[in-house]
Amino acid sequence: MDLNLAAEESAFRDEFRAWLAANAPKDWNEWCEKPLEESFPYLRAWQRKLHESRWAAVSWPKEYGGRSATLMEQALFWEEMARVDAPPMVNALGLGLIGPTIIACGTEAQKKRYIPKILSAEEIWCQGFSEPNAGSDLAGLQTEARLDGDHYIVNGQKVWTSYGSFGNWCELVVRTDASVAKHKGLTVLLVDMKSSGVEVRPLRQMTGESEFSELFFRDVRVPLENTLGKVNDGWNVAMSTLMYERGSYGARLHIIFKRFITRLIELSRTVQRNGRPAAEDPLIRQKLAQCSAEIEIMRFNQMRAFSRITATGVPGPEGSIQKIFWSELNQRLQQIAQELLGSYGQLLAGDPHAIDNGIWSYAYLRTRGNTIEAGTSEVQRNIIGHFVLGLPRSY
Amino acid sequence: MQFGLTESQEFLRNSARQFFAGECPSAEMRRLLGTDTAYDASLWSKLADQGYTGIIYPEAYGGVGLGKVELMLLMEEAGRALLPGPFFSTVVLAGSVLDAVGTPAHKKQYLEPICKGEVRSTVAILEAGASWNLRDMQLSAVNGKLNGEKFFVSDAAVADFLIVVAPNGVFLVNAQARGLTISPMSGMDLTRKLYAVEFNNTPAEELGSNLNLPRAFDIATAALAAELVGGMQRTLDVTVEYAKTRKQFGKPIGMFQAVQHQCADMYLETESSRSAVYYAGWALEENAPDAATAISIAKMYCSDAARSVGNHGIQIHGGMGFTWENDLHLYYRRAKASETAFGDATFHRERIASMVIDSGSVSAKGA
DSSP, rough: OOOOOHHHHHHHHHHHHHHHHHOSSSOHHHHHHHHHHHHHHHHHHHHHHHHHHTTTTSOOOGGGSSSOOHHHHHHHHHHHHHHOOOOTTTTTHIIIIIIHHHHHOOOOOHHHHHHHHHEEESOOEEEEEEBBBBBBSSOOOEEEEEEEEEEEEEEEEEEEEEEEGGSSSEEEESSSSSSGGGGEEEEEEEEESSSSSSEEEEETTTTTTOOEEEEEEEEEEEGGGGSSSSSSHHHHHHHHHHHHTTSGGGGHHHHHHHHHHHHHHHHHHTTTEEEEEEEOOHHHHHHHHHHHHHHHHHHHHHHHHHHHHHHHHOTTHHHHHHHHHHHHHHHHHHHHHHHHHHGGGGOOOTTTTTTGGGGHHHHHHHTTTTTTSSSSSHHHHIIIIIIOOOOOOOO | BBBBBBHHHHHHHHHHHHHHHSSSOOHHHHHHHTTSOOOOHHHHEEEEEEEGGTTTTTTTGTTTOOOHHHHHHHHHHHHHTTTTTSIIIIIIHHHHHHHOOOHHIIIIIIHHHHHHHHOEEEEOOOOOOOOOOOOOOOOOOEEEEEEEEEEEEEEEOOOSEEEETTTTTTEETTTOOTTTEEEOOOSSSSTTTTEEEEEEEEEEEEEEGGGGGHHHHHHHHHHHHHHHHHHHHHHHHHHHHHHHOOETTEEEESSSHHHHHHHHHHHHHHHHHHHHHHHHHHHHHHHHTTTTHHHHHHHHHHHHHHHHHHHHHHHHGGGGGGSSTTTTTHHHHHHHHHHTTOOOOOHHHHHHHHEEEEEEEOOOOOO
């Protein structure tokens, strides 16, 4: 066990830290609260800048424009991004999920066609996985693709599609064979979002924003060469995508959570409770301490999980607890913020009396989604129960 | 960065697991807890043969000279077996106090026989107020004599000498010293016996100032948390096994999500506890600037988690879990005793608060 960074790891971190100091935009805080329609060109330019110095996809192999970074280096990359509060990359799904899947499962022609434009943010990607009747039970999806000469004809509906309104391309999971077991009749298609019959409707979520869309497909023609991986092997292709979803990206969370708790501790010194600063209130102290401690433990868990993957090549059992841990912790953190701020906690962005321009009311509502998105807590507990502890399948 | 065990650490853990499974299986553990002291001389000499009694101490004093991470691994395995007797009191507690506050001569005289497995010892800390805060200790040595009472002293009846924490220093009292009365206190944890110790003009040798005592207490606190991790792992293992085999409504109860999700939570708490304990061991070994915080984080989390894991484990076992015959309650008892020892979760949260709210901020290595 050695928790000091290795020489190569520090070198990697220092190089990126220096690059960020010279290149990260200084005016992101003026843009970050604007709707994506407005900030989109700004974010596209930022990703291009990262890409020009080969920082857009550090985990990708060198020959595809990445740096073949180790998992620990990837974690350091996300930590540094979070540390300077750098803007996100607008093609996050293309870079994080779909690009790696195309590299792993795509043909040479597909790699040549799609990869460069994912890196440069010239083409934005979205993901058509969940459906109104297929959420946790993804394999039960119903969007169908019927063969018609050298095309598929796609009909169906997808939901919870991030970047749907901005997507040029979509990684779409469809049913190509309804006669076999549900996992076995799926295929992944790469769909041009300008195709006739594709309709995108932004979905308004409880925070009031639209991070997600609904996608409708009516007789959409998709050329056969846009099949990713083998026909009827879509479950494995889709699962390899979701594996990337649980990768190094989480390494930035402890920086973000620590920024929240540090701000709350600062606020607790001025917020009054029972005639004295909340920082002196034993109950508030207990809660802030509990949260600070859990943020550290989240990081210890992550470091252990990364080390395990590095050593064995496969995610260890610790990996499965990350999602539950961070999502539930984030909700507790925001609840403490609400308790600390009292009546002020509810004030929305733009209200002249709002603290920190209403981020606390927003975060409280937004974190409610954390235990649902990217695999509900219930599904995560099923995964631990069955795949880690070896209990019989419950569903 | 490598937050995993080295080959030699894996080896130590595996051989400790084998050793405890062979030398201290459930039947032996149950036999010992039924005795007055839970101490067994032949088991003790086997622990010494393994080098466990000198695990972290310098070779100059007959120790093995391993690190704090190794101590965490050994304690985890001891906790899994619910090792009865004075191992924690002697090796971890008295040993680290001697190591932290004693002179080289003291170490030669007292630490070396501990390392060699020749003596048993313990440390008397709590007084009637049962406060773990060193500021609250009152019993002082006057002219080399102790007068007063200490409570909740573990394994005092088998100690060859007792170490006494006082506001004006750390003192050593021979078990045969005059004016020393040791009487049992009936504690919930049957594997680690507690005693009230009365001093009546009892002669005591000064070991040193209590300035370095926090270092020894940090080691003991982390080791206790590690022991809790082993208990949690054992509770999780037997519970999952039970959930796979016990059938109701024609199905293994582990198939029901109400049961399965409790097992998942037990797993989450056990693994998170382990991460916190390994980090604490590493921070202690490296003298990391956040070592004190890391130890409080570990003890805080493990104290709550061990109780929670025990609750789930017994609940899932149903009526069987409530019987004397099932071992779970023995782990549950230990978990409760260890929860309060060296400060419960509330105590350590306040310690964390004083570090992150009143001064600076909590920061892990590399963060």
